Amino acid sequence: xxxxxxxxxxxxxxxxxxxxxxxxxxxxxxxxxxxxxxxxxxxxxxxxxxxxxxxxxxxxxxxxxxxxxxxxxxxxxxxxxxxxxxxxxxxxxxxxxxxxxxxxxxxxxxxxxxxxxxxxxxxxxxxxxxxxxxxxxxxxxxxxxxxxxxxxxxxxxxxxxxxxxxxxxxxxxxxxxxxxxxxxxxxxxxxxxxxxxxxxxxxxxxxxxxxxxxxxxxxxxxxxxxxxxxxxxxxxxxxxxxxxxxxxxxxxxxxxxxxxxxxxxxxxxxxxxxxxxxxxxxxxxxxxxxxxxxxxx
Amino acid sequence: xxxxxxxxxxxxxxxxxxxxxxxxxxxxxxxxxxxxxxxxxxxxxxxxxxxxxxxxxxxxxxxxxxxxxxxxxxxxxxxxxxxxxxxxxxxxxxxxxxxxxxxxxxxxxxxxxxxxxxxxxxxxxxxxxxxxxxxxxxxxxxxxxxxxxxxxxxxxxxxxxxxxxxxxxxxxxxxxxxxxxxxxxxxxxxxxxxxxxxxxxxxxxxxxxxxxxxxxxxxxxxxxxxxxxxxxxxxxxxxxxxxxxxxxxxxxxxxxxxxxxxxxxxxxxxxxxxxxxxxxxxxxxxxxxxxxxxxxxxx
Numbered sequence: 171x172x173x174x175x176x177x178x179x180x181x182x183x184x185x186x187x188x189x190x191x192x193x194x195x196x197x198x199x200x201x202x203x204x205x206x207x208x209x210x211x212x213x214x215x216x217x218x219x220x221x222x223x224x225x226x227x228x229x230x231x232x233x234x235x236x237x238x239x240x241x242x243x244x245x246x247x248x249x250x251x252x253x254x255x256x257x258x259x260x261x262x263x264x265x266x267x268x269x270x271x272x273x274x275x276x277x278x279x280x281x282x283x284x285x286x287x288x289x290x291x292x293x294x295x296x297x298x299x300x301x302x303x304x305x306x307x308x309x310x311x312x313x314x315x316x317x318x319x320x321x322x323x324x325x326x327x328x329x330x331x332x333x334x335x336x337x338x339x340x341x342x343x344x345x346x347x348x349x350x351x352x353x354x355x356x357x358x359x360x361x362x363x364x365x366x367x368x369x370x371x372x373x374x375x376x377x378x379x380x381x382x383x384x385x386x387x388x389x390x391x392x393x394x395x396x397x398x399x400x401x402x403x404x405x406x407x408x409x410x411x412x413x414x415x416x417x418x419x420x421x422x423x424x425x426x427x428x429x430x431x432x433x434x435x436x437x438x439x440x441x442x443x444x445x446x447x448x449x450x451x452x453x454x455x456x457x458x459x460x461x462x463x464x465x466x467x
Numbered sequence: 468x469x470x471x472x473x474x475x476x477x478x479x480x481x482x483x484x485x486x487x488x489x490x491x492x493x494x495x496x497x498x499x500x501x502x503x504x505x506x507x508x509x510x511x512x513x514x515x516x517x518x519x520x521x522x523x524x525x526x527x528x529x530x531x532x533x534x535x536x537x538x539x540x541x542x543x544x545x546x547x548x549x550x551x552x553x554x555x556x557x558x559x560x561x562x563x564x565x566x567x568x569x570x571x572x573x574x575x576x577x578x579x580x581x582x583x584x585x586x587x588x589x590x591x592x593x594x595x596x597x598x599x600x601x602x603x604x605x606x607x608x609x610x611x612x613x614x615x616x617x618x619x620x621x622x623x624x625x626x627x628x629x630x631x632x633x634x635x636x637x638x639x640x641x642x643x644x645x646x647x648x649x650x651x652x653x654x655x656x657x658x659x660x661x662x663x664x665x666x667x668x669x670x671x672x673x674x675x676x677x678x679x680x681x682x683x684x685x686x687x688x689x690x691x692x693x694x695x696x697x698x699x700x701x702x703x704x705x706x707x708x709x710x711x712x713x714x715x716x717x718x719x720x721x722x723x724x725x726x727x728x729x730x731x732x733x734x735x736x737x738x739x740x741x742x743x744x745x746x747x748x749x750x751x752x753x754x755x756x757x758x759x760x761x762x763x764x765x766x
Contacts, residue, residue, distance in 0.1 A: 213661040214633040260632075261578070316531030341658050342577070344530045344687045346727040371661060374732050414662040417690065417733040420752045425759070440732060444739045447759075451743040454762060 176239075177333055177365040178202035178225060183236035185220055185229075185389075194220045196389035197236075202367065204332075207359055209376040209397075210369045211413055212386035218369045219260065221386070222337045225367065226257040241332055256331035260338045262322035271297070271313070271321060272306040278329050296324040299354050301347075316343045323351065327358065333365045334358070340372055348372055352379050374416040377401065377438035385413070397438040402426070418443035425450070494650050494681040495519040495542055499551035502537060511537050513705035514551070519683065521649070524676040526692040526713065527685045529702035530727035535685045536577070538702060539652050542683065543572035555650065570599060573648035577655040577685075579632075579639035588614070588630070588638055589623045595646040606645075613645040616671060633664030640668065650681040657688055669695050689731040693717055693750040701726050718748035 178200065185195040195217045202208050210218050223230060224238055227245045238245040241254030259265050268274025272293050279289045297303050300320035305313075313321060319342055326334060334355070340348040352375045358364045370376045376383060377397040384394040385406055393403055401407055401419040408415060408423050415423070419438040425431040431450060437443050495518070502512040512534050519525055527535045540546040541553050544560035553560045556571055576582045585591035592610045601609070614620045617637040622630065627638060636656070643651065656672065657665035665688070673695060676682045686692060692699055692713060699716040701709040703726040709716050716722070720738065723729050730738070737749035737758075744762065749755050 214631045214664055314532040342531075342655065342687075344727060345689065345729055347531055348687075410666070411663045414665075417731065417752050418736055421733065421736070421755055421759075424752075424756050430763070440736065444736055447736065447740055448743070451740060451745075451759070451762065455743065 175203050176201055177204045177206070177241060178367070179237075179239045180221075180225075181237045183221075183224065183238055184234070185217075185224065186233040187230065188232055190232075193389050194232075195224070198386075198389070198391055200384070200391060202365060204365055205359065205363045207355070207366045207379055207381050208368070209380035209383035210367065210386060211371065211373070211376065211383060212392075213413065216386040217389040218386050219337050222257060222335050222367070222369060225252070225333075225335050226255055227252040228257070252333075254331060255333035255335055256326035256329050258322050258326045258334070258336045258339050260341065262318040265322045265325060266310050266318055268310055270306070271302065271308050271310060274310055274321060275324055275328055278325055282329065292328055296328045299327060300324045301350055316347050319343060320347070320351070323354070327354075330362070331364070333367065336366070336368045336370075338369050338371065340370065340375075348375055355379065371414060373401075373414045373438075374418075374440070377416045377419065378440065398436065401438040402433065402436055416440070422446065494521045494523070494556060495683075496554040497538075497541070497551070498553075500538075500541065500548050500553065501550045502541070502546060503549050510549075511705055512541075515702075515705075515707055516551075517700065517707060517710060519681060521681055522676070522679045523698060524672070524682045524696050525684070526696040526699045527683060527702060528687070528689070528692065528699060528726075528728060529708075533702045533726065534705045535702045536654055539574070539654060539683065539685055542650065542652050543574050544568040545574065566598075569595075569646065569648070571648055572650040572652060573643035573646055575639050575643050575651070575653040575656065577658060579635040582639045582642065583627050583635060585627055587623075588619060588625050588627050591627050591638055592641050592645050595642055599646060609645045609647060613641040616644060616674075617641045618667065633661065633667075636664065636668065640671065644675070648680075650683070651675065652683045652685075654685045656684055656686065657691060665691065689717060689728070690733075690751075693731045693734070701728070703727075714748050714750055717750060 180198050180200040183195050183198040184193055186193045198221060212218055224245060225240055227249055228251065229247050234247050240252045243252050245252060266274050268277055275293050275296060276289050293306060297305060300323050302317060302320055319339060323339055340351050343351065355366050356379055359366055380397055382394060383397055383400050384391050393400060393406055401415045402423065406412060408420055416438045418440050422431060422436050422443055426433050426436050435446050437446060497515055497517045500512050500515040501510055503510050515538060527539065529535045537546065541548065542555065544563060544565045547561050555568065560568060583591055585594060589610060592613055593606050596606045596609045614623055617640055619634060619637055619641060630638060656668045669691060672682050684696065697713055699713040700707060701716060708726050709722055717730050718734055720730050733752050733755050734749055737745045737755055738747045741747050745758050
């Protein structure tokens, strides 16, 4: 991949928290294309949040080695925060500081010395983006958990970053709220060519949106691929203790395993999955023999 | 669902003078509950009536801001009705001190960090039972049992905040379990947990429910409700939009849409396959696969 197309390049990144028995990041290699939507999944303690911090240049105290380049800026202990990337934390409480919603949104661009007129205009636009239109004057402490999370995303978006990093931003949202966040991200990506990196356990939404998903375990990237390939992995998914996979992928995976469906027809996306199942059931009702032959083959 | 014999054998909480047990079997009776936070504010709960029997496992679902947590905080008297009433094990929450109510109804908060304050894991789990005035030996027994149940026994002497998010969630649950409440209210038990962590917490709740305890879980995880929780109550805009068997409620897509919710993905998929004889109230991956295999057998 040529350097122009690379938004993020990580080489042999290792990190260990002070006094920890093992590396939180144990040799991560990763290239993210400009405009790519990258999903990150994996169990608690896999190093996902630590990686997010490093990509923003917020390297915690500890032992750091390897190289990280984000939007052309080299990240190392003591280096400046990465201007071109914005990070939305897991817990919005750690991020919201304004007494009112408008104050909170204005804080970032004010620090970047944007014109007050620009900020005044950008506030309602960004609140609409996250379904908080009309909330300008609401006290932030009155917002529900989901509303706070959407405000935290608006706080990041108003900085107009080239790279948006989100660490489990939808974990406290209702299903429709989750969809809305994903819709916002999808729209942003097309309108602003923004690169999105998202740590997320909502496998069903992630599979619809992500170009690529990486799976982290014990500080390493253990597998990666487009959702339609990744969720075929029988070691990482589809077992009782495994990470959650989209339900449609679980159904199709079992049919592939049983030899009833060719692996090429596997998908992790809902609409495609429904189409495959409809074709599968229609064929079966038409001609049991074809199916039987295929099962044997 | 049923209450087990051992549940009835357990001593009932003491009743204060003049109180009357209407029906000892009902864990929670809510009647025409209206609530607003300030006298001039708007109603957050706008007239809620429901009844939860002892030993039930109930899901409270609804959009962010629908009033689920506000309703749940009435169950242990953390909030008192503006009008209407709540009875817990027959006792009106307005007449029972919150500290007293905590013996009966345990409440696990959405964010474990709002709850955890002790330095060490063991001390955190011991705080509740110690406050109940139990003997040190009994406190120790309950703490050991609770930590064992959530799988944190080997971390008993660790610093509470050195635990990962999933483990802190388990500690928050253990701290409440150690008080051995008859009713457990748990707000978003699996938020921020990976699949293994979520499964662990749910298995724990199912086990507790099997012992006859009443469990009320607030959650956005429709797949989890579908797999584990027999009764579902939908809260929407301060009212109860639906209350019934999970299979009926979670397969009613138009109703759920009104509450800004939707059926689990596998149910949505099944509903697109009804012309092939797939039941529209299919709730789990296992159920859908079984129907597909049944067709294979017929073919």
